[in-house]
Amino acid sequence: MLERLxxxxxxxxxxxxxxxxxxxxxxxxxxxxxHFRRFFSALAGMPLSEYIRRRRLTVAGADVLAGERxxxxxxxxxxxxxxxxxxxxxxxxxxxxxxxARRTGAVLRSQPRMSFRLTVEGSSSMRYRIVQxxxxxxxxxxxxxxxxxxxxxxxxxxxxxxxxxETVRRIEALSDQEPVGLVNxxxxxxxxxxxxxxxxxWHGVVTGADAPADLDALRVPAGAWAVFEVSGAFxxxxxxxxxxxxxxxxxxxxxxxxxxxxxxxxxxxxxxxEADAELWIPVERVSG
Numbered sequence: 460m461l462e463r464l465x466x467x468x469x470x471x472x473x474x475x476x477x478x479x480x481x482x483x484x485x486x487x488x489x490x491x492x493x494h495f496r497r498f499f500s501a502l503a504g505m506p507l508s509e510y511i512r513r514r515r516l517t518v519a520g521a522d523v524l525a526g527e528r529x530x531x532x533x534x535x536x537x538x539x540x541x542x543x544x545x546x547x548x549x550x551x552x553x554x555x556x557x558x559x560a561r562r563t564g565a566v567l568r569s570q571p572r573m574s575f576r577l578t579v580e581g582s583s584s585m586r587y588r589i590v591q592x593x594x595x596x597x598x599x600x601x602x603x604x605x606x607x608x609x610x611x612x613x614x615x616x617x618x619x620x621x622x623x624x625e626t627v628r629r630i631e632a633l634s635d636q637e638p639v640g641l642v643n644x645x646x647x648x649x650x651x652x653x654x655x656x657x658x659x660x661w662h663g664v665v666t667g668a669d670a671p672a673d674l675d676a677l678r679v680p681a682g683a684w685a686v687f688e689v690s691g692a693f694x695x696x697x698x699x700x701x702x703x704x705x706x707x708x709x710x711x712x713x714x715x716x717x718x719x720x721x722x723x724x725x726x727x728x729x730x731x732x733e734a735d736a737e738l739w740i741p742v743e744r745v746s747g
Contacts, residue, residue, distance in 0.1 A: 461575050461710055463488040464498070468573060475515050476536050481507065490745070494715035501705030502575055513570035516552040520567040523549070523557045530557050585708055586688040589742070590637065594681045597644055597720065599630045599663015601675040606648070606656045611694060615643075619662050627662075630674065634664035638686075638724040638737055646677065646720035665722070677720070685714060685742045693727055693734035700738055714742040 467484040484507075485495040499507045515537045522533045534545030549557045553567045560567060600622050604614040631641050644661035661675070670676035687708070689700040701721075709715065719741030727734045 463490075464502075465574050467495070468575075471511060471514065472572060475511075475518050476538075478538065479511055490715050491717075493718055497716050498705060498709060501702065503573055510570070510573065512548070513552060514572070516549055517568075517570045519545075519549065519557075520553060520560070520569070523561050524564065524567070526561060530561070533557070585703065587708065588686050589714075590684045590686055590739075592637075592681060592684055595636065595665050595667055595679050596670060597642075597661055597663050597677040597679060597722075598633050598666050598668070598670040598674050599641075599661050600626070601659055601661050601663075601677075603657050604660045606645075606658055615660055618660065622662060626674075629671070630663055633666045633668050633670075635666050635668060638665055638722060638739060640664070640724065643723045643725065644720045661720070679719060682717065682719065683714075683742050683744070685740045687738045687740070688736070689738070690735045691733065693725070693732060696734060697723060697725060697736045697738065700736070704738065704740060713745045715745055717741050717743045 467487040470484060470487055471479060481492050481495065485492045488495055490498070496507055499510075503510055505513075519533055519537045522528055522536070523530065528536070530545070531542045534540075534542050537545070539545035539548065546556050546558070549555075549560075552570075553560065553565070555565045555567070559565060600618075602614070602618040604612060604618065607614075627641070634640055641662065641664060644663065645658050646661065647659040648656060661677070663675070685704075685708075687700055687704055689696050721741075722739035723736055724739075725734050725736040
């Protein structure tokens with residue numbers, strides 16, 4: 460997988476002055492567009508679109524400083540419809556407009572080319588299982604919150620605290636299948652996986668029952684799930700598990716992600732500092 464991903468990265472470099480289709484990158488990497496975007500974001504720490512934008516404007520910066528083309532020619536070459544749009548994008552990355560950069564020879568910022576390597580330490584193993592589930596429902600309360608990679612997500616904490624105890628009791632009583640009990644669910648991530656991106660957060664249960672009218676519900680189609688287990692400091696252990704799933708497990712196993720919610724079941728210690736957790740990721744087996 461990583462070898463094919465690096466071939467896709469080479470394709471990006473060769474086509475920075477052309478339209479880059481995610482479908483073609485996924486074809487080179489022998490995977491789906493959905494998985495390619497998810498996998499890239501997990502490894503690179505930024506969305507694919509952001510990386511391409513930064514690389515384009517890095518190369519465009521060299522053209523601006525060289526002074527061989529007009530600023531409009533540079534803008535058009537890298538896919539901007541006007542000098543004004545190019546100037547705004549250029550300033551967002553470099554902190555200075557292209558005109559000023561050319562006049563003053565300003566110091567610009569560079570997004571290095573990325574390539575990926577898998578480091579195998581062999582000091583620990585990941586506990587996982589593959590579960591086939593029939594169609595089910597998520598039932599509970601839902602809120603739109605920002606994505607946070609490290610530390611507590613204050614928006615989620617505030618949302619959960621705002622659900623009254625009786626509602627929580629009614630939701631929990633609907634649980635009738637794995638993962639059992641109250642779960643935390645992330646779904647419907649807007650656009651990319653950059654920190655701060657909004658997503659649907661659910662505090663609810665997995666059930667086959669119909670949802671009461673006053674609760675939110677989501678139908679989840681049948682399919683395979685990779686279930687990972689972890690124990691450790693809360694919330695770092697669960698956050699690091701999500702990272703390790705994409706950087707270690709997927710490159711080593713014949714599966715890829717498929718569209719669907721990510722479900723975590725967490726049991727926190729009385730002190731609130733340790734937790735046992737399961738992470739459920741919707742997957743499909745890669746043929747061949």
